[in-house]
Amino acid sequence: xxxxxxxxxxxxxxxxxxxxxxxxxxxxxxxxxxxxxxxxxxxxxxxxxxxxxxxxxxxxxxxxxxxxxxxxxxxxxxxxxxxxxxxxxxxxxxxxxxxxxxxxxxxxxxxxxxxxxxxxxxxxxxxxxxxxxxxxxxxxxxxxxxxxxxxxxxxxxxxxxxxxxxxxxxxxxxxxxxxxxxxxxxxxxxxxxxxxxxxxxxxxxxxxxxxxxxxxxxxxxxxxxxxxxxxxxxxxxxxxxxxxxxxxxxxxxxxxxxxxxxxxxxxxxxxxxxxxxxxxxxxxxxxxxxxxxxxxxxxxxxxxxxxxxxxxxxxxxxxxxxxxxxxxxxxxxxxxxxxxxxxxxxxxxxxxxxxxxxxxxxxxxxxxxxxxxxxxxxxxxxxxxxxxxxxxxxxxxxxxxxxxxxxxxxxxxxxxxxxxxxxxxxxxxxxxxxxxxxxxxxxxxxxxxxxxxxxxxxxxxxxxxxxxxxxxxxxxxxxxxxxxxxxxxxxxxxxxxxxxxxxxxxxxxxxxxxxxxxxxxxxxxxxxxxxxxxxxxxxxxxxxxxxxxxxxxxxxxxxxxxxxxxxxxxxxxxxxxxxxxxxxxxx
Numbered sequence: 001x002x003x004x005x006x007x008x009x010x011x012x013x014x015x016x017x018x019x020x021x022x023x024x025x026x027x028x029x030x031x032x033x034x035x036x037x038x039x040x041x042x043x044x045x046x047x048x049x050x051x052x053x054x055x056x057x058x059x060x061x062x063x064x065x066x067x068x069x070x071x072x073x074x075x076x077x078x079x080x081x082x083x084x085x086x087x088x089x090x091x092x093x094x095x096x097x098x099x100x101x102x103x104x105x106x107x108x109x110x111x112x113x114x115x116x117x118x119x120x121x122x123x124x125x126x127x128x129x130x131x132x133x134x135x136x137x138x139x140x141x142x143x144x145x146x147x148x149x150x151x152x153x154x155x156x157x158x159x160x161x162x163x164x165x166x167x168x169x170x171x172x173x174x175x176x177x178x179x180x181x182x183x184x185x186x187x188x189x190x191x192x193x194x195x196x197x198x199x200x201x202x203x204x205x206x207x208x209x210x211x212x213x214x215x216x217x218x219x220x221x222x223x224x225x226x227x228x229x230x231x232x233x234x235x236x237x238x239x240x241x242x243x244x245x246x247x248x249x250x251x252x253x254x255x256x257x258x259x260x261x262x263x264x265x266x267x268x269x270x271x272x273x274x275x276x277x278x279x280x281x282x283x284x285x286x287x288x289x290x291x292x293x294x295x296x297x298x299x300x301x302x303x304x305x306x307x308x309x310x311x312x313x314x315x316x317x318x319x320x321x322x323x324x325x326x327x328x329x330x331x332x333x334x335x336x337x338x339x340x341x342x343x344x345x346x347x348x349x350x351x352x353x354x355x356x357x358x359x360x361x362x363x364x365x366x367x368x369x370x371x372x373x374x375x376x377x378x379x380x381x382x383x384x385x386x387x388x389x390x391x392x393x394x395x396x397x398x399x400x401x402x403x404x405x406x407x408x409x410x411x412x413x414x415x416x417x418x419x420x421x422x423x424x425x426x427x428x429x430x431x432x433x434x435x436x437x438x439x440x441x442x443x444x445x446x447x448x449x450x451x452x453x454x455x456x457x458x459x460x461x462x463x464x465x466x467x468x469x470x471x472x473x474x475x476x477x478x479x480x481x482x483x484x485x486x487x488x489x490x491x492x493x494x495x496x497x498x499x500x501x502x503x504x505x506x507x508x509x510x511x512x513x514x515x516x517x518x519x520x521x522x523x524x525x526x527x528x529x530x531x532x533x534x535x536x537x538x539x540x541x542x543x544x545x546x547x548x549x550x551x552x553x554x555x556x557x558x559x560x561x562x563x564x565x566x567x568x569x570x571x572x573x574x575x576x577x578x579x580x581x582x583x584x585x586x587x
Contacts, residue, residue, distance in 0.1 A: 080223040088216055092154055095209055102428050105155035105203040114513070114538050114569050115158060117147040123169075123178035123265040124564045131559035133170060133549060134532060136522050139577040140169045140260055141534050141547070143515070144248055145570020146236040149187060150196040154213075155203035157426070158488070162187050163236035163248055163256075166536070166567055168547050169264030171578075175561050176264040182248045182256050183268035185230040197226060201252060202426060207360040231271055238284035239574045242295050243317040244585040246576065247272060249284040251300070251334065260581055269587055277319035280309065284572070285335040285399070287343075290470045296338050296379065298345065302330040302352040302363070310343060312379065325375065325384050329353070332364065337403035337414055338379070338473045344403045344414055344442075345375040347389070348396045350422050366423040372396065374442055374449070376412055390442045392449045396422035397438070402467045404475040410445040415454070415479065415498060417463050433487050435461045437479070437496060455501045461485050462494060464516040464572070468528050478529050480519045480552070483507075489569070493517040493535065495555060504555050506533070508548075511541045513569065519552060520575050529553055534575070536567045 103109045111117065146161025163182035168175060181187060186198040197220070199205065199213045221228035233253020240247050247255035257269040273279070286297035293315030299322075300308050306324040308331070313319050325345060330352040337344040349370045354363045372395040377387040397416035404413055417435045419425075424433040437454045465481030477499055482490040492507035492514070508514055514537040521531040533550040545567040549559045 077223055077225060080219075081225055084216060084219055084223075084225070088153075091209060091212055091216070095154060099207070099209065101155050104426060104428055105157055105206065107152045107156040107203075110156055110158045110203070111148065111161070114540060114566065116568065117149070117161065117164075118179065118566055118568055120164075120181060121177065121179045121565050123176050123261075123263050125174060125176040125264070127175045127177055127564065128562045129175055129559055130562070131549075131557065133173070133175065133559045133561075134522075136524070137170050137520065137532065137549070138172070139575055139581060140167050140264065141518065141520075141573060141575050142167045142239055142246065142258075142260070142266075143518075143536065143570055143573030144182075144236055144239045145515075145568060146234070147181065147568060148196070149181065150190060150194075152200065152203065153196050154200075155206065156200055157202035159236070160200035160203045161234065161236055162190075163234050163250065164570075165239065165248060165258055165266055166570070167260065167264060167266055168534075168561060168563075169260075171264070177561075177563050177565075178265045179565075179567070180266040180268070182235040182258060184233060184235050184253070184256060185227065185271065186232055186234065189226055193226075198232060202364070205357065206362050207357055210357050210363075233281070236571065238286075238572045240286060240288060240295075241574055241576050241580055242286075242288060242313070243315065244583050245272060246574075246584070249282060249286075251281060251283040253281055254278055255282060257585070257587075259584060259586070260576065269585075274313065274317055274319055280322075283333065283335070287336070287338045287472065288469070289338060290472055291340075294379075296343055298333060298336055300330060300333050302354070307331065308333065308345075310345070310377065310384075321382065323377070323381065323384055325377075325387065335397070335399045335416075337400040337416075339403050339405045339412060340473055341379060341405065342376050342403075342412060343379055344400070344412060345377065345387075346372070346397060346400070347375060348372040348422070349394075350396060362427065364423060364426045366421065366427075374414065374440070376442060376444060388444060388447070390444075390447055390449050392440055392442075392451060395438075395440070395451060396420070397440075398425070398435075399463065401465065401479050401481070402472060402476050404473060406475075409441075410443060412442045412444065413475075414440040414442065415467075415476075416440065417481070418451070419463075433461070434459075435463045435484060437462045437481065439498070454496060454498055455503055457501065457503065460494060460503070461487060462496070464490070465493065466517075466519055468519060468521050468531070470521050471528065476528065478552075480517045480533060482514070482516055489513040490515055493533065495529070495552065506550055506555050508537050512537055512539050514538070514548075515569050516572055518573050518575060527553065532558065536563075536570070538567060538569070 143166050147164035148161040166179040199217050204213050220226045231253040233250045235248040235250050235256040238249040246258045248258050249255045255272050257272040259267045280299040283298045295313040307327040308325040309322040311320050311322050332350040349367050353365045371391050373389045373391045375387045375389050400416040402415050418438045419435045441450045461484045462481040463484045467476040467479050479496045483492045495504040514535045518534045529552045531552045537548050538545045545563045547561040
């Protein structure tokens with residue numbers, strides 16, 4: 001079914017964003033969004049603030065587990081719930097005694113300090129600003145992140161938390177802030193139940209106990225105690241604005257549509273399937289072509305073939321047929337790249353093998369024997385028969401920052417951060433994690449590749465960042481990347497000249513850490529780096545957060561917005577202009 005065009009889609013052109021009314025008072029018109037949810041009151045996490053938080057004893061926690069009895073007259077459901085709760089109680093107790101959690105799944109490690117969750121913050125206006133916000137910054141900066149609503153029952157990885165979007169709105173000199181949970185299917189059910197119930201994709205799924213947790217979860221679904229049919233994702237990773245929709249994404253589900261209200265608040269509209277066209281999950285890093293307005297995406301499956309599919313959307317949201325990319329086994333593909341004519345698809349050494357759980361391990365496996373490779377496929381090919389695989393030995397890029405074509409040498413150039421050990425985000429290692437900004441050249445004529453570090457003068461761990469989004473898929477000179485030192489904290493960001501390897505660093509200062517630097521190009525600017533960097537920064541000693549705005553040319557601080565509440569370290573964000581806000585879909 002073709003999607004609704006921008007001309008016929010309901011929008012905010014008739015509404016003033018300086019108005020004090022909110023969109024939540026508007027009755028949405030029908031559209032192809034499943035499971036709509038309305039937000040009424042701010043929601044607080046069931047966890048305690050960092051300064052006072054002490055883990056609940058396992059004895060008390062097991063009592064909390066045993067309290068999950070459905071409020072129903074159906075005796076069969078009540079009996080099933082009691083039995084399944086007792087099983088979970090025993091599993092948790094056994095795991096605690098015999099299988100201590102690794103650091104990568106220990107909630108006391110994964111959500112400590114400023115990784116600890118915060119409650120929702122309704123919009124607060126007229127925030128104090130030090131310095132001057134550039135006049136060209138009009139719109140809203142939004143950033144996603146993991147923010148668990150409830151204390152984990154068992155294992156928990158940083159990536160497992162519920163999605164929360166933080167929004168800073170700039171409107172003619174006034175600045176506001178709000179943060180809201182993304183009301184996913186699992187979030188809504190766990191909020192109603194008052195506890196964590198869905199298995200954590202990384203923190204829970206280890207060894208035979210991980211299999212048992214999956215079986216327990218499926219049994220609860222079978223007895224109707226929970227609804228497993230409308231998605232299991234947390235929507236905590238990426239954000240993109242496309243065709244009137246701000247989409248929050250994680251690669252285990254469909255996107256969720258989030259609305260920015262007139263006052264700068266946030267509201268979850270629902271799980272978004274592109275008007276019934278998207279039937280599968282979508283990775284959290286789709287690519288928006290700045291010239292055509294098309295959106296390109298992948299979907300991977302860890303259980304059954306086809307393990308990987310590629311598809312695209314026209315600028316008005318019409319989806320192409322899926323292109324199945326043959327793979328021998330499911331592979332972790334968190335990111336990919338586009339050029340003017342191609343999509344570049346990594347097939348690397350981190351794979352999914354569910355059978356490893358039977359042997360006591362994690363299903364996320366680093367296969368040292370596998371040869372990493374990159375596929376180069378024409379954007380508009382209808383099948384993968386002409387996909388060209390080119391090997392790039394010992395390469396694992398969690399993120400790819402850009403790619404472009406160099407016709408004179410028949411090469412596709414890919415810029416990404418090569419991470420070693422490749423599975424260090426998911427498993428404990430004695431070896432220190434390294435994330436090296438690298439240039440990878442794929443020769444389409446010879447089928448060979450080369451790889452080199454971009455920066456020669458010093459060693460820097462660079463992760464999370466971007467290039468000028470107006471040049472995505474085209475040759476770029478600069479990249480703006482987080483300095484992830486000490487891992488996993490971010491002590492500053494680097495502006496890297498990709499042609500020379502020169503580095504300009506902006507460091508937040510002692511005890512201050514941030515996240516992904518967002519580069520906002522200035523519309524009237526002439527140079528590629530003409531624009532501003534926006535980043536949340538947290539002072540761990542003062543327990544205060546702020547938004548910093550840095551001139552990307554001079555690398556000097558322009559303005560600081562003091563925020564009314566703590567902003568945890570998070571993942572990826574985007575910026576919506578006033579024009580984008582006016583064109584938002586209302587449902």
